[in-house]
Amino acid sequence: MRPAIASCALALLLLASATAFPAAPELKGRWVQGAPVFGTVAPGSKLRFGERDVAVSQEGRFVVGVAYDAPPAAELVVTDPAGAVHRYEYSVEPRTYDVQKISGLPQGMVEPPAAVLARIESDQKLVAGARVFDTPIDDFAGAFIWPVAAEVTGVYGSNRILNGVPKQPHFGIDLAAPEGAPVRASAGGVVRLAHRDLYYTGGTIILDHGHGLSTTYLHLSKVDVTSGQEVKRGAVIGRVGKTGRATGPHLCWRANWFDVRLDASVLLQPDPAKKGEKKK
Ligand SMILES: [Zn+2]
Incomplete structure (x- = not known):
């Protein structure tokens, strides 16, 4: 009798493991x-x-x-x-995006002078090259944290009208932290870009969390990591600033799946962040 019971139990176990992953x-x-x-x-x-x-x-x-x-x-x-x-x-649920008007920017930053077009193009290549990795690490599947404790002052997808001219939508979450506040890695991963001075985004860090998921940290006053470095979730990677095209100190925090621009706030909460929400 005993072997029969044992093999029956084994069969149940095999059945259970076969159904542990449904087809969908x-x-x-x-x-x-x-x-x-x-x-x-x-x-x-x-x-x-x-x-x-x-x-x-x-x-x-x-x-x-x-x-x-x-x-x-x-x-x-x-x-x-x-x-x-x-x-x-x-x-796929559609979203309605805000319209954000910013006036009084130096005209040279809204429509860059011809002299910096080559620099902008080379910046864009650096950034695009940092988001091609399909790294077999699983930090992407773990928990994410807010990179700074601050109020949300700008949201994903808002259409920007700069000095009256419609521009590419804003794909970041703006967090109004003071100059010099520590910026933490939202999740563990590998630094794919650590640059002190990109034309538009100033001090810029891109972290690769595996499987094409990356997070980006812009306008930093200080960059404390180097490309290729591994970081843990919560590690201080830089400091809040207003470098590049920024009207004041804040962290512009972004997320990507390869070149697809995502709403970084949805890494932490089911509903996209709204202006005025306080994060910690
Ligand atoms: Zn931003």
Whole structure:
């Protein structure tokens, strides 16, 4: 009798482990414009989202990013370890973005003089090059923290009208911390860019948290890390400042999934941050 009971228990155990990962991805996060969506599939699955093959960690974890202007339908294509292909469709909630008017900026910063166009182009290459990594580390799947304790004064996606001229939307979360306040790594990862003086963004740090998820810290008065350095969540990486095109000291904090610009606040809370919210 005993061996029969044992093999029955074993069969149940095998059944349980086979059903531990249902066919459909388990998701954490809402399908809303600008949001990161985290998920888990059976380890060994292959995943595709839009035009991109998505890395799946050994535990089956992954992240994808929903664009600022994503269409109303999104699809994940999962090839399970047995080779069967499953398609999952999701509806993406649209967002309404603020319009932000800033006047009185030096005209040279709104429409850069020809003399700095080459510098801006080389800055953009540095930044783009820091966001191509698909690093097999799993910090992306852990908790994130606010990089400074401060009030939100600017939100993701706001359309900017600078000195009356419509510009690219603002993709950061502005946090009104004082000059010199310590800026902390929102999660662990690898420094992919540490630059003291980019034309628009001044002192700039980009941290790679794995699987294409990165966070960016702008207008820093001090940069305390170097490219290639590993950092832990909460480590002081720089100081708040107003370098680059900034009207006063604040941290502009951003998140990306590769070149897809995300709302960094959604790394910490289900609903996008609004102006006036206080973070700590
Ligand atoms: Zn900003």
